[in-house]
Amino acid sequence: MMAAAVGTTLSVGSAISAGCKPGPVTLQKTMGVKLNSASRLSCFSGLKAISSVSGGQEASFLGSGSLAAIQRSFVAKAGERNQRSYMQLQSQASFKVAVLGAAGGIGQPLALLIKMSPLVSALHLYDIANVKGVAADLSHCNTPSQVLDFTGPSELASALKGVNVVVIPAGVPRKPGMTRDDLFSINAGIVKNLVEAAADNCPDAFIHIISNPINSTVPIAAEVLKKKGVYDPKKLFGVTTLDVVRANTFVAQKKNLKLIDVDVPVIGGHAGMTILPLLSKTRPSVTFTDEEVQELTVRIQNAGTEVVEAKAGDGSATLSMAYAAARFVESSLRALDGDTDVYECTYIESDVTDLPFFASRVKLGKKGVEAVITKDLQGLSEYEEKALETLKAELKGSIEKGIAFANKQPVAVA
Numbered sequence: 001m002m003a004a005a006v007g008t009t010l011s012v013g014s015a016i017s018a019g020c021k022p023g024p025v026t027l028q029k030t031m032g033v034k035l036n037s038a039s040r041l042s043c044f045s046g047l048k049a050i051s052s053v054s055g056g057q058e059a060s061f062l063g064s065g066s067l068a069a070i071q072r073s074f075v076a077k078a079g080e081r082n083q084r085s086y087m088q089l090q091s092q093a094s095f096k097v098a099v100l101g102a103a104g105g106i107g108q109p110l111a112l113l114i115k116m117s118p119l120v121s122a123l124h125l126y127d128i129a130n131v132k133g134v135a136a137d138l139s140h141c142n143t144p145s146q147v148l149d150f151t152g153p154s155e156l157a158s159a160l161k162g163v164n165v166v167v168i169p170a171g172v173p174r175k176p177g178m179t180r181d182d183l184f185s186i187n188a189g190i191v192k193n194l195v196e197a198a199a200d201n202c203p204d205a206f207i208h209i210i211s212n213p214i215n216s217t218v219p220i221a222a223e224v225l226k227k228k229g230v231y232d233p234k235k236l237f238g239v240t241t242l243d244v245v246r247a248n249t250f251v252a253q254k255k256n257l258k259l260i261d262v263d264v265p266v267i268g269g270h271a272g273m274t275i276l277p278l279l280s281k282t283r284p285s286v287t288f289t290d291e292e293v294q295e296l297t298v299r300i301q302n303a304g305t306e307v308v309e310a311k312a313g314d315g316s317a318t319l320s321m322a323y324a325a326a327r328f329v330e331s332s333l334r335a336l337d338g339d340t341d342v343y344e345c346t347y348i349e350s351d352v353t354d355l356p357f358f359a360s361r362v363k364l365g366k367k368g369v370e371a372v373i374t375k376d377l378q379g380l381s382e383y384e385e386k387a388l389e390t391l392k393a394e395l396k397g398s399i400e401k402g403i404a405f406a407n408k409q410p411v412a413v414a
């Protein structure tokens, strides 16, 4: 295991600048880096989701509410608006995050994005191979978190001790022609083992599952946690943020909208037709022809396959996935940190439908899911109602497959 030195300066501005609206708060840090919280920190809030579900025009990640929230989480915590030292800002970094599968296509860029978060004090990178170099490389970034590397099962417990958020992108990705379900035979066992270790070593942590097929791996994780006696359904999440990110991007392009204003809730699951973007709930309010609804829905559902085919055998989405996962991590950390205005779509144990697991928008708080936003599911279009009914059969099968797998596995009692 290698402990990497913590940097002594924070060049947040250089990492997060570009293309944002100037805002009212300009901060001068004593280390010589000018930090305009509104124009620069808000850029990093590209990782931030919608900040409110009540206002009709609230921007998804750059509206006034978002700006205020990002200022709270990145800057205001450090004290007053005027002069402040790096040490003050650094002292706010207080959460430990572990990435399991950190040397992979998603793991590496995800680790970089998490390393940029001033809310993180320690970043634990775990993989079965090749993680030392990734940690050494990342540790040179002058952001607050300490980077530690852990290789192989003998170091897994140490990687997880005291961690607040565990992110799991470990496993194999798709190749052309494969469905996410084709990954089940390998990834189910990987997720089972990693969640078992999380149950033993950080039972209170938020667990973010990225490894596919999420529709099954999240139920597997739930069963493992139950057997371990530490299951808290409010803290187990299937990361479906990429579906929202894609939906927002494609809708903005199609309707020529300002990207930062667009928010499309995506519900259901995370595979093919189980992914259901609720275009009728798009904010800002926009109308679609039947053809546009069909075209956009199918594109959002198949966007992962679009990347798999473009990569032609070299894996699936990694960079956009890392971006989406980092946004979900950042949202979780803000919620843990006491921000009361954090909303994300995620696949969780749920009773909003007759299925035991379902993705929908939730409010996140210090203890995980604070509320499920059922409003999104009311007043669906006829197309969405039909698609929701159709997806249930497939999603149900994937959930049952996961539960059956988990129940066949022995789980070591700690």
Ligand SMILES: NC(=O)c1ccc[n+]([C@@H]2O[C@H](COP(=O)([O-])OP(=O)(O)OC[C@H]3O[C@@H](n4cnc5c(N)ncnc54)[C@H](O)[C@@H]3O)[C@@H](O)[C@H]2O)c1
Pocket (backbone or CB within 6 Å): 100, 101, 102, 103, 104, 105, 106, 107, 126, 127, 128, 129, 169, 170, 171, 172, 173, 174, 183, 187, 190, 194, 209, 210, 211, 212, 213, 214, 239, 240, 242, 243, 270, 315, 316, 317, 318, 321
């Ligand atoms: N949720 C989503 O939206 C989404 C999107 C894209 C990909 N994915 C999934 O994410 C997973 C990872 O994709 P990738 O492109 O990073 O794959 P990758 O092959 O590039 O990386 C996977 C990493 O996991 C590691 N690994 C394998 N077994 C492990 C174990 N037992 N413990 C710890 N680490 C282990 C590998 O060594 C590798 O470094 C795949 O299952 C893929 O389907 C999910």
